[in-house]
Amino acid sequence: xxxxxxxxxxxxxxxxxxxxxxxxxxxxxxxxxxxxxxxxxxxxxxxxxxxxxxxxxxxxxxxxxxxxxxxxxxxxxxxxxxxxxxxxxxxxxxxxxxxxxxxxxxxxxxxxxxxxxxxxxxxxxxxxxxxxxxxxxxxxxxxxxxxxxxxxxxxxxxxxxxxxxxxxxxxxxxxxxxxxxxxxxxxxxxxxxxxxxxxxxxxx
Numbered sequence: 001x002x003x004x005x006x007x008x009x010x011x012x013x014x015x016x017x018x019x020x021x022x023x024x025x026x027x028x029x030x031x032x033x034x035x036x037x038x039x040x041x042x043x044x045x046x047x048x049x050x051x052x053x054x055x056x057x058x059x060x061x062x063x064x065x066x067x068x069x070x071x072x073x074x075x076x077x078x079x080x081x082x083x084x085x086x087x088x089x090x091x092x093x094x095x096x097x098x099x100x101x102x103x104x105x106x107x108x109x110x111x112x113x114x115x116x117x118x119x120x121x122x123x124x125x126x127x128x129x130x131x132x133x134x135x136x137x138x139x140x141x142x143x144x145x146x147x148x149x150x151x152x153x154x155x156x157x158x159x160x161x162x163x164x165x166x167x168x169x170x171x172x173x174x175x176x177x178x179x180x181x182x183x184x185x186x187x188x189x190x191x192x193x194x195x196x197x198x199x200x201x202x203x204x
Contacts, residue, residue, distance in 0.1 A: 009128060009157040011103045011167050017095065018048045018055040020074065021087055021108025021115060025066030031109050032144070033137050035071075036189035040135040040161045041107040042073045043183055047165050050176045053105075054098070056091045058082050060114065085113050088121035095127075103128045105164055107135035111147035119151045129156040130164060134191045141192065161188065 023038050031037075048055050057077045059068055068074050082090040095101060104122050106129060108115060115136050119129045131151055138144040152158050162184050169180050 009103075009130065009159075011105070011128075011130060011164065012170075013051040013053050013168050015100050015102040016053050016105060016168070017098065017101055017103075018044060018053055018105045019087055019091065019107070019118070020045065020055065020057045020068075020072065020077075021106065021118065022058055022060040022065075022110075023069055023072050023108055024059055024062065025069055027065065027109055028069065030139050031137050032139065032141060033189075033191040034109075036191040037107070037109070037135050037137045038069055038072055039189050040132065040191065042071060043186070043188075044105065044107055044132060044135060044161055044165070045073055046183055047168065047180055048105075050179055051168055053168065054094075056080065056087075056094050058087050058090050058108075058114075084117075086117035086121050087114060088118055088125075101127065103130060105130045105132060107132045109136065110138040110143070111136045112138055112140075112143040116147045116151060119156050120154060123155050130159050131156050132161050132164060133158050134160050134188060134193060137191065141195075 020041055023041060028034055045055060055077060057068060057074050057079045059079045059081055061083050062081055068079055080090040104127050106115060106118060122129050133148060148158060165184055169177055
């Protein structure tokens with residue numbers, strides 16, 4: 001199969017990785033739509049496991065901010081501890097060990113901090129970045145909105161979880177499609193995105 005053209009933003013399981021950023025206990029009550037974005041990230045993780053897409057999990061200063069929340073379903077993943085406002089220093093060894101890697105799928109918090117800086121670092125290293133918009137949030141909707149716009153300006157792709165899942169599975173004839181279909185049939189929780197795109201928002 002021919003490699004995907006970089007400018008199109010196509011993703012394939014064999015050349016993709018899922019990054020899960022800092023969905024920890026201390027953020028539970030401060031991040032807008034925290035439960036909803038964790039639920040969407042959990043759905044991405046379930047699909048990644050079915051399609052054998054590698055996944056990396058980070059935690060920001062876990063001594064103070066606590067562990068990853070259990071509802072993410074990340075049992076079996078070793079959390080990489082960090083203090084930097086980018087995942088890249090913590091995960092680069094894992095990324096560098098995969099020469100076929102082209103695309104990074106990115107979920108987590110906060111949009112204007114670790115998600116934005118991770119995106120810029122990955123783009124700078126020549127990787128495509130797909131921000132899962134319904135699995136990223138911030139303490140402020142303004143920060144979230146401007147961060148999404150900033151990432152798009154810099155060359156990241158903004159996608160919904162379902163759009164990315166269907167790209168990854170590719171075909172209803174895929175042997176895992178029935179299980180994935182059951183996942184995407186589950187209602188996606190409202191993570192407050194609709195208001196960001198209404199009224200001819202000047203940032204999009």
